[in-house]
Amino acid sequence: MTHKPFHPPHIYVDNAVYFITVCTFDRKPILATDTHKRLFRDLLKEAVLDNLVRLYTWAALRDHYHLLLVKEGGNIGNFIRSVNGPASKYLNELDSRVGRRVWRNYWDRFPRNEAEFWAYFNYTHIQPIKHGEVAQGDAEDIHVVLRTYEFTSYQYYLRKYGEEWLTDVWARYPIPDYLMTWDEQSPLPDQLGGG
Numbered sequence: 001m002t003h004k005p006f007h008p009p010h011i012y013v014d015n016a017v018y019f020i021t022v023c024t025f026d027r028k029p030i031l032a033t034d035t036h037k038r039l040f041r042d043l044l045k046e047a048v049l050d051n052l053v054r055l056y057t058w059a060a061l062r063d064h065y066h067l068l069l070v071k072e073g074g075n076i077g078n079f080i081r082s083v084n085g086p087a088s089k090y091l092n093e094l095d096s097r098v099g100r101r102v103w104r105n106y107w108d109r110f111p112r113n114e115a116e117f118w119a120y121f122n123y124t125h126i127q128p129i130k131h132g133e134v135a136q137g138d139a140e141d142i143h144v145v146l147r148t149y150e151f152t153s154y155q156y157y158l159r160k161y162g163e164e165w166l167t168d169v170w171a172r173y174p175i176p177d178y179l180m181t182w183d184e185q186s187p188l189p190d191q192l193g194g195g
Contacts, residue, residue: 010108012075017056019120020067022080022106029062030091030102037151039094040065040087047082056117057124059152061131066124068117080106118173125154125166126175142170 024030031037037060044065048055052072059066071079088102111117128134128149129142136145143163146154157166 010077010106011110012077013110015070015072017068017070017111017117018076019109019111020069020076020080020106021064021108022067022084023064023104025101025104027063030095031060031065032062034150036091036094039090041151043087043090044083047079047086051079051082053079055153057121057153059124059127059154061127061133061151066127068111068120068124076106076108115173118169119175119179122170122173123175123179125152125157128152143167 031040040060044055044058044060047053048069054070054072055067056070057066057068069079084103088100091102092098092100109120111120125146128151129136129145133151134145134149136142143158143166146152147158154166
């Protein structure tokens with residue numbers, strides 16, 4: 001007898017904030033190259049504009065992506081399909097792998113308060129370091145490291161509000177340990193104060 005993993009139902013609430021994680025099938029590094037990530041980023045932008053989504057943060061990594069958003073009309077599943085469907089098609093065409101399964105189901109969470117919202121904000125932006133997309137090396141200034149990675153919303157907030165604002169958000173809303181171990185075991189850099 002085959003056991004299927006438990007997948008709790010998705011709850012759709014109009015104008016609620018959602019934190020979304022979508023992994024590639026079998027965690028294959030389908031978004032490993034900058035070309036793949038640029039394609040995904042462009043398709044995500046298009047889906048956001050077409051689906052009445054207010055996107056707060058996003059990060060694309062080699063085998064998953066994160067979004068922090070509000071969807072007017074509530075049905076997050078339709079929005080995720082509007083991202084994943086075209087992304088599957090064009091990523092498979094790019095790799096000459098038509099028909100390959102690209103994505104697993106998505107996971108969603110609701111930030112319960114302002115502090116949790118900002119913790120998810122910070123969690124999304126630390127992803128390139130957490131998953132080895134950029135090397136931290138000996139850099140003391142986290143901004144020096146993160147500004148080199150173009151596939152998150154970090155660049156937008158850096159341009160709009162600056163390093164001081166981002167540093168303040170990180171200091172006031174550290175990332176809880178349960179978030180840092182959510183998508184895989186990986187320590188948070190010490191200078192962010194989260195673990």
